[in-house]
Every structure is written in structure tokens, then in C-alpha cells.
Amino acid sequence: DVALLLIIILALFVQPTPPAHQHWLQEMSGAAGFFLYFAFGSNLLKERLQLANPSATFYKTGRLKDYKLNFGLWKEHIDNAWHGGVATIESYPGAEVWGVIWTLNNEHLSSLDDQEAVKAGVYSPLEVSVETDNGTVLCRTYQMNNFHACPPSPQYKQVVCLGAEQHGLPVEYKKSLEAVQTNNYSGPSILDQIPTITNLRLNKRGACSL
Numbered sequence: 001d002v003a004l005l006l007i008i009i010l011a012l013f014v015q016p017t018p019p020a021h022q023h024w025l026q027e028m029s030g031a032a033g034f035f036l037y038f039a040f041g042s043n044l045l046k047e048r049l050q051l052a053n054p055s056a057t058f059y060k061t062g063r064l065k066d067y068k069l070n071f072g073l074w075k076e077h078i079d080n081a082w083h084g085g086v087a088t089i090e091s092y093p094g095a096e097v098w099g100v101i102w103t104l105n106n107e108h109l110s111s112l113d114d115q116e117a118v119k120a121g122v123y124s125p126l127e128v129s130v131e132t133d134n135g136t137v138l139c140r141t142y143q144m145n146n147f148h149a150c151p152p153s154p155q156y157k158q159v160v161c162l163g164a165e166q167h168g169l170p171v172e173y174k175k176s177l178e179a180v181q182t183n184n185y186s187g188p189s190i191l192d193q194i195p196t197i198t199n200l201r202l203n204k205r206g207a208c209s210l
């Protein structure tokens with residue numbers, strides 16, 4: 001059957017369909033040995049993220065559509081190193097989460113996963129499409145498992161707000177962060193390990209003030 005033979009021959013020459021158009025940065029990342037990470041919580045602040053992941057480099061701010069930001073704890077836990085709820089994202093049509101897209105060397109994939117306690121099951125990595133002013137980028141991000149809502153400590157909130165300020169997130173979004181209620185915890189926390197904001201903390205007590 002000549003027709004069948006032709007089809008088979010043609011099939012041998014047909015190239016696999018090229019992947020859907022990818023963002024130029026994505027295309028570079030594999031070969032260059034880095035990955036893109038979308039941060040929306042304490043990792044908005046460079047000095048916090050770089051504690052464990054020194055290669056983190058700011059790329060752009062971005063918007064994740066159809067998710068909302070929430071603060072909470074994992075499973076039955078009622079405390080953690082921040083002494084309050086930490087940020088996570090929840091699927092929520094119509095909402096949006098603003099954050100920072102970082103590039104990290106591939107060697108820091110494991111340190112980032114460790115910071116998010118992926119092995120213990122606290123957060124799960126997921127891939128999300130983040131809108132920027134120069135196209136949509138696929139990024140790694142993290143979502144808490146078995147989440148229950150819990151207000152953040154003032155210290156955690158302060159780091160989130162400082163990070164939002166550091167990267168110029170939209171004013172309205174910063175206002176919504178500043179409006180988050182805290183649990184009024186006072187005492188040691190991870191905040192004490194972040195050198196550059198120690199002075200700010202001493203000078204201005206209120207969370208989110210710069």
C-alpha cells in the first residue's frame with residue numbers, strides 16, 4: 001500500500017512539535033544552571049533568602065493570578081521558628097499574589113527545599129506562571145500542606161513588609177500586607193539572624209515601618 005508507505009516515510013521526517021513558546025529567561029536557565037523561584041513571604045527580603053541561598057539574585061517582581069496569600073501553620077503544629085503563621089498561597093479565582101522572581105543557582109535548589117522543609121512535608125514545590133512586565137515566566141514556588149490559618153508574628157510580618165518595600169511591590173498590595181493582624185509575639189525569632197534589619201528593628205518597633 002503506497003499511501004501507507006508514504007505516511008510512514010513522512011512520519012519519520014516530521015519533527016516533534018516544538019514546545020509552546022517559552023519565556024527567554026526560561027530557555028536560558030537550563031543551560032546556564034539556574035532556576036527561577038517566585039517568593040511571596042519572608043523570602044521577599046533579599047537578606048532573609050540569602051541566609052541559606054546566597055546565589056539568589058533579583059530578577060523582577062511579578063503577579064500570580066488566581067491565588068491568594070494566607071498565613072498559617074502546618075498540620076497540628078502551633079509553633080515554629082517564627083512563632084506564628086507563615087505565608088502560603090491558596091488557589092482562589094480572581095485573587096492575586098504579588099512577589100519577587102529570583103534566579104538561584106541549581107546548587108541552591110536543595111537548600112531552598114530544605115528551608116521550605118519539603119522533605120518533612122511542610123511545603124510542596126509547584127510550578128506557577130507568573131506575570132511580569134516582560135512576559136509570563138514559569139517559576140518554582142511552594143505551597144503549605146495541611147494548612148490551618150494562624151496570624152503571623154510581628155517579626156515575620158515585618159520581614160514580609162520589608163521585602164515588599166525593598167522591591168517596590170504595588171502600593172495597594174503593600175497596604176494589604178501592612179493590614180495583616182499579628183499575634184503580638186515578642187521574643188527571639190529568625191529575625192535576629194538577619195543582620196541588615198537589626199538596626200531598623202531597634203529604631204522602629206512597629207511591624208512594617210521603615
Ligand SMILES: *[C@@H]1O[C@H](CO)[C@@H](O)[C@H](O)[C@H]1NC(C)=O
Nearest residue numbers: 023024025059060133134135
Ligand atoms: C524582555 O524580553 C526580551 C525577549 O522577549 C529580552 O530580550 C529582553 O532582554 C527582556 N528585557 C528585560 C528588561 O528583561
Ligand SMILES: *[C@@H]1O[C@H](CO)[C@@H](O)[C@H](O)[C@H]1NC(C)=O
Nearest residue numbers: 151152154181182183184185
Ligand atoms: C495585639 O495587640 C493589639 C493592640 O494592642 C490588639 O488590638 C490585638 O487584639 C492583639 N492581638 C492579639 C492576637 O492578641
